[in-house]
Amino acid sequence: MRVRLRLDGRRARRWHLRLADALARHPGACLEVDARPGPDHWPDNADLLFRLETAIHGLPQIGPAAHLDARTPPSWPAPGNAPPDLVIDLCGDVPETGAVRLWRVLYDGQAGEAALLASLLAGRAPIAEIVEGQRVLCSGRLGTEVRGVALTMFEDALVRTATMIEAALKGRAPLLGADAPSSAALRLRTSDLGLRAVRMLAGAIVRRLYHLCYRAPHWRVGWRRLDGPGLVTLGHLPEIGWREVPDDGRRFYADPFPFEHQGEPWLFVEEYVHALGKALISAVRFGPEGAIGVPVPVLETGCHLSYPFVFARDGAVWMVPESCGAGSIDLYRAASFPGGWVKEATLVSGIAASDATLLEHAGRWWMFAAVRGNDAEAALGNGSFSDALHLWTAPDFRGPWTPHAANPVLIDIASARPAGRIVRRGADLIRPVQDCTRGYGQALALARIERLDDEAFAQRVEARIEAGPAWPGSRLHTLNAAAGYEFIDGSARAPRFKPSLRR
Incomplete structure (x- = not known):
């Protein structure tokens, strides 16, 4: 041709x-x-x-x-x-x-x-x-x-x-x-x-x-007891306000992933230390009044880590953190929960992927991630981190993972990038997604998956959720629920220079 x-x-x-x-x-x-x-x-x-x-x-x-x-x-x-x-x-x-x-x-x-x-x-x-x-x-x-x-x-x-x-x-x-x-x-x-x-x-x-005056971005995690319907059902922020997981201003917590282990609720987060310019994964036990202590580092590598997708399977606890800087999607196993994470496998390599999210559906495993580019494209520049959705499928979460024949299955800055675990709502699969139309992590959206097979993928956005009176700020970009708690995150201001207190 x-x-x-x-x-x-x-x-x-x-x-x-x-x-x-x-x-x-x-x-x-x-x-x-x-x-x-x-x-x-x-x-x-x-x-x-x-x-x-x-x-x-x-x-x-x-x-x-x-x-x-x-x-x-x-x-x-x-x-x-x-x-x-x-x-x-x-x-x-x-x-x-x-x-x-x-x-x-x-x-x-x-x-x-x-x-x-x-x-x-x-x-x-x-x-x-x-x-x-x-x-x-x-x-x-x-x-x-x-x-x-x-x-x-x-x-x-x-x-x-x-x-x-x-x-x-x-x-x-x-x-x-x-x-x-x-x-x-x-x-x-x-x-x-x-x-x-x-x-x-x-x-x-x-x-x-x-940026000279404030540490930016500076994210914060919000939580609430889940005594009624969650955001996936409501489609909007509830009028009851959220409580905040505190930080010391020199670091922030983001990408909250709650997880129940042996009857106790735990929270895994990205912990970003401003002085280091790099993040690791931390965890903290949760109680009725919030975090019991402060999040403690549980996984750190040579690259930036975030989005700790934690799940249980085959009698063990597993994690797929975002490691976009390493050019791979990796699987870890907890040898001594909540720490002791051991790398078990590289699921996908040679790719700059963000926010990998796994789903077991109809006897198969699917993995969703926003992909910036691959190793071959890195010399030129790979475009946005958030507008191209790629899929993989596998018989087991350990792999082998096969890329979808139609990758990228979606190019949309408003609904491509994952924003938390995929939720079953009756017979429907609801995918929390990031709406980055006006900037990274600007809002959440809830997309109902209409087709998911080897030939094609389709979804329809049903709701868009922004920060508001119940959760002040300008951004909202993660949603997860487990163990009777619901978590979101959003932006905050952290001054670089705090005035000294005088008597």
Whole structure:
């Protein structure tokens, strides 16, 4: 199959190189690149904004959006005389004749990188689509954990665009559900990009000053006795307030996973020490008045650990913590509960996966995780940590784990990333998910799984839960219940410099 990639050679970027390489490696594909100048809607001050953000935030200068050196342009394989079998149009200027298959890449219904940037600067999570004629082949709601930094948002979206094109070429591309907004209703003008860019830069400076004064993020864990229906049933925060697991301000606790062991409730958490810039897994016994003492470290490795997914099986207690920095999903067993964790197996390797969540269903095991990228993509940058859901299945929780043929099964910053154990509600499976549309861990959502098999995955979001009067703050991103308790977590402020007390 002869595949022609249409891009503007004047603005060739590093992500184009990665995409071209992936297309060239596709079985049976013969790649050619049409790099003629295209429609120039790119605002000049956008590159200035990117340079300023790079300086302010210390961002890498060779990310996916970095321009290729014009003095040594890449040796793209030039188009031949024969018509291609497929054209992938990144510019939006290839005429549709019907003689050749044509895929257009659209952001909120418009083609081109300027349209993508306009959507991001307007504060949106753009709907990206790959369309052929009137048919949508692939769709996703793109996102990032770093709202307000235009370059990071732009690069994360570009990398995930490449993911979508590769998935469409394989013929198993994800589609957003019917609950997603229509891209046709989201069209933006690109003429006022300059004003939006100035506002975003001002906001970036304010955030930089905030981080100088406060330790951020600083999460806190809330708990309540579960004497009635839980959040999965209610679909909203109850009016009765939550009590907080206290911290000393120099560390925070997040990702609460309650667990009942020999009739006693325990709580496992991520413990993040600000001075170290790294987290470990801690545990504390729980009672009617809350934590009995302070959480004590029970598992620490050379990388950041979080999301301690704890479960019991075969007479033992097991844990699958998030170890995204290690590039693997690992299984641990408690040799002397609540500590003594021994690594039993690596379930999946060569992958940057967040918040792995296991489910035993219909005689099989399933594993859900948000995947940023794999080892092969790491040199370029892997996009968002939260917008691409991958699945694996296995006959036993120890493995072997087989990736789903349609991975990523969902691209949606509003509902891809797991946020706690999957709950059975009658005959339904309810999946707590993170809504990161306005930033990492901004809100919880409850998604009902509508299909889960070897061919496809589908879910429908039924409720969205934000922080409010019962749980003040600006974020809410984990939900778990066990042993008669329900736990959530959210944001808090922790000043870096506390005034000294004087008599």
